[in-house]
Amino acid sequence: MNNVRAFWATAKRELLIRCRYPDWFVAMLLWPILMPTFTVFATQALAGPDNSGGEVFAELAGTSDYIGFVFIGIVMWSWLNTVLWQVGATLRTEQRRGTLESNWVTPASRLAIMFGSGLTNMISSLITVAVSLIFCKLMWHIDLTFSPLLGLVFLLSTAAIYGLGLIFASLVLLVRELNSAVNFVRGMFMVFCGITYPISVMPHWMQTVAKGLPLTYSIRLIREIGLAGAGYRDVSDAFWILFAFAVSLLAGGYMLFILMDRIAARKGILGQY
Amino acid sequence: MSTVNSIEVENLRRVFTRRTPRKLPWQRNRQVNGNELCVTGSDKSGNQPKTTVAVDGISFEIQSGEIFGLLGPNGAGKTTTIKMLCTLLEPTSGTARVGGYDIVREPAKVRGSMGTVFSGERSLYWKLTGRENLEYFAALYDVEPSTTASKIDSLLSKMDLESKSNEPVERYSTGMRQRLAVARALLADPPVVLLDEPTAGLDPQSARNLRDTVRSLRDEGHTILLTTHYMAEADELCNRIAIIDHGRIIALDTPAALKAGLQEMHSLEVEVDRAPDGVLDELRSLPLVRGVESHASNNGLETWTIRVLTEDSRQTLDALLDLLRASGDRVLNMKANEPTLEDVFIALTGKSLRD
Ligand SMILES: Nc1ncnc2c1ncn2[C@@H]1O[C@H](COP(=O)(O)OP(=O)(O)OP(=O)(O)O)[C@@H](O)[C@H]1O
Ligand SMILES: [Mg+2]
Numbered sequence: 001m002n003n004v005r006a007f008w009a010t011a012k013r014e015l016l017i018r019c020r021y022p023d024w025f026v027a028m029l030l031w032p033i034l035m036p037t038f039t040v041f042a043t044q045a046l047a048g049p050d051n052s053g054g055e056v057f058a059e060l061a062g063t064s065d066y067i068g069f070v071f072i073g074i075v076m077w078s079w080l081n082t083v084l085w086q087v088g089a090t091l092r093t094e095q096r097r098g099t100l101e102s103n104w105v106t107p108a109s110r111l112a113i114m115f116g117s118g119l120t121n122m123i124s125s126l127i128t129v130a131v132s133l134i135f136c137k138l139m140w141h142i143d144l145t146f147s148p149l150l151g152l153v154f155l156l157s158t159a160a161i162y163g164l165g166l167i168f169a170s171l172v173l174l175v176r177e178l179n180s181a182v183n184f185v186r187g188m189f190m191v192f193c194g195i196t197y198p199i200s201v202m203p204h205w206m207q208t209v210a211k212g213l214p215l216t217y218s219i220r221l222i223r224e225i226g227l228a229g230a231g232y233r234d235v236s237d238a239f240w241i242l243f244a245f246a247v248s249l250l251a252g253g254y255m256l257f258i259l260m261d262r263i264a265a266r267k268g269i270l271g272q273y
Numbered sequence: 274m275s276t277v278n279s280i281e282v283e284n285l286r287r288v289f290t291r292r293t294p295r296k297l298p299w300q301r302n303r304q305v306n307g308n309e310l311c312v313t314g315s316d317k318s319g320n321q322p323k324t325t326v327a328v329d330g331i332s333f334e335i336q337s338g339e340i341f342g343l344l345g346p347n348g349a350g351k352t353t354t355i356k357m358l359c360t361l362l363e364p365t366s367g368t369a370r371v372g373g374y375d376i377v378r379e380p381a382k383v384r385g386s387m388g389t390v391f392s393g394e395r396s397l398y399w400k401l402t403g404r405e406n407l408e409y410f411a412a413l414y415d416v417e418p419s420t421t422a423s424k425i426d427s428l429l430s431k432m433d434l435e436s437k438s439n440e441p442v443e444r445y446s447t448g449m450r451q452r453l454a455v456a457r458a459l460l461a462d463p464p465v466v467l468l469d470e471p472t473a474g475l476d477p478q479s480a481r482n483l484r485d486t487v488r489s490l491r492d493e494g495h496t497i498l499l500t501t502h503y504m505a506e507a508d509e510l511c512n513r514i515a516i517i518d519h520g521r522i523i524a525l526d527t528p529a530a531l532k533a534g535l536q537e538m539h540s541l542e543v544e545v546d547r548a549p550d551g552v553l554d555e556l557r558s559l560p561l562v563r564g565v566e567s568h569a570s571n572n573g574l575e576t577w578t579i580r581v582l583t584e585d586s587r588q589t590l591d592a593l594l595d596l597l598r599a600s601g602d603r604v605l606n607m608k609a610n611e612p613t614l615e616d617v618f619i620a621l622t623g624k625s626l627r628d
Contacts, residue, residue, distance in 0.1 A: 009412030098395025106413035
């Protein structure tokens with residue numbers, strides 16, 4: 001099938017181009033180790049030498065493993081960050097390279113091309129997550145239990161974030177500027193989704209905002225399933241909310257992409273930098 | 274080849290709307306003040322949309338197996354036309370069919386039946402090798418997988434790129450990139466090939482080679498639409514030429530017929546010792562003169578060449594020399610030429626393609 005072929009070809013193309021910028025590889029391995037570590041030490045300091053702060057924390061967060069708690073939050077957030085940047089910038093990158101039009105004049109499905117280069121971004125950010133987790137296990141002895149449910153939650157989160165990336169990518173086609181939008185969204189997620197603290201410590205209105213963000217549910221589910229050993233029955237509510245986010249964001253992203261592509265052809269801005 | 278039309282363009286029109294770039298507040302103020310000084314009473318918002326009519330209702334038909342040229346100066350609307358035909362840009366109005374498919378209603382089929390070579394060299398992946406580029410685009414054009422490898426090999430050898438096929442495109446010369454872009458356009462063996470300024474930026478030898486390639490493509494049965502602003506190129510290469518200016522087709526015929534229309538005309542070239550800007554309008558108003566243009570002579574000496582197209586050089590010459598001398602220009606050299614396509618353009622627009 002043409003679409004599948006175009007998808008794999010684009011993924012391979014992006015992988016080849018990446019491999020020719022080796023500095024990216026270093027960043028991919030180093031960043032996930034450095035990033036969470038500094039917060040972990042801050043958390044340890046707050047807990048105090050006798051870990052009295054840790055007990056209070058356990059009460060609020062539902063787990064005494066605050067390093068694991070913080071770690072999962074940060075890993076998920078930086079993962080979201082990379083995916084948003086990279087998927088959001090897919091079309092922009094092609095515009096800058098000057099290759100968008102040569103792709104667009106082929107009969108291949110434009111969405112297949114989008115998803116293809118998204119796959120490579122996805123894989124690279126998954127490697128980042130994996131490195132973080134391995135490091136976290138070795139260095140901080142966090143007891144993370146892997147289960148099919150955890151995998152499923154991760155997959156749903158991926159779909160939701162990918163949908164968001166698609167929305168960004170489509171908007172970028174029109175406004176040709178990504179930074180402020182991504183910065184806004186990641187700032188929102190950083191403050192509201194409970195990355196290093198349980199959302200119950202926030203004022204009420206902020207908790208309401210948090211409930212409207214998919215990452216809140218991703219982080220909560222992964223913490224509950226991976227750290228506290230919860231099963232499907234304990235988390236089914238959050239699970240289905242995340243599911244709904246994933247479906248609607250993907251569908252929204254898809255429709256917006258088709259729409260923006262049409263508008264871009266009408267306005268004549270495909271080839272502009 | 275039958276005489277079916279491969280491309281049919283009907284009253285195609287494209288208007289661009291764009292806002293003038295935003296200004297800083299104090300700049301805007303200054304502009305408003307300027308407007309007030311003009312007392313024209315125009316409105317004060319410095320940010321109103323401007324419209325450009327890039328293509329203004331063009332119609333033509335290209336028969337299968339012919340090389341058709343769009344010849345025009347910068348900004349004439351050539352690229353805009355190409356972009357509409359390859360479905361990157363929607364027409365504001367009008368229709369076009371490529372290989373029988375409507376460019377608005379059946380864009381996917383149009384894309385499948387043509388290859389496009391864009392002007393400029395950024396349309397390839399510079400970090401990939403020539404072969405990797407072709408492999409990638411072969412997948413997008415859905416070239417039969419079992420024959421992809423041999424297809425790529427034959428295109429690489431045809432475009433004389435075999436020795437560099439495994440080097441990244443960033444190490445290619447401009448000419449090599451252009452040949453690779455042509456190879457890419459041919460991957461799916463499309464009936465129609467569009468080339469936007471294929472020889473721009475190439476040295477004379479490479480340009481000649483590329484023109485040979487274009488001719489061989491025609492001989493293999495491809496229908497070719499190319500744009501250029503070199504008259505000699507259009508003259509040499511094209512079966513038919515549409516001369517386009519300000520988005521309109523002002524003449525359309527074979528190169529020979531276009532020139533034959535000027536058979537009774539004479540083209541006078543006068544070399545003078547300085548830029549003759551002042552007298553050009555006076556020259557244009559002489560009786561029988563159909564067009565005047567001037568350019569630096571390009572001979573290493575700082576002289577200028579005025580080109581005058583007249584219906585009868587015998588009657589124009591004397592008045593012309595009088596005018597030049599009266600304005601203080603020194604006439605250094607003079608000759609009469611056979612009309613060329615450039616003269617056709619001058620006759621039609623009163624100005625040069627170079628402007
Ligand atoms: N995307 C765009 N937005 C606004 N105006 C545009 C756009 N593209 C082209 N134009 C305008 O349309 C007109 C025609 O441009 P076009 O690129 O088609 O000319 P061209 O014949 O290809 O010229 P050249 O020889 O310089 O390539 C120009 O006035 C140009 O400024
Ligand atoms: Mg052009």
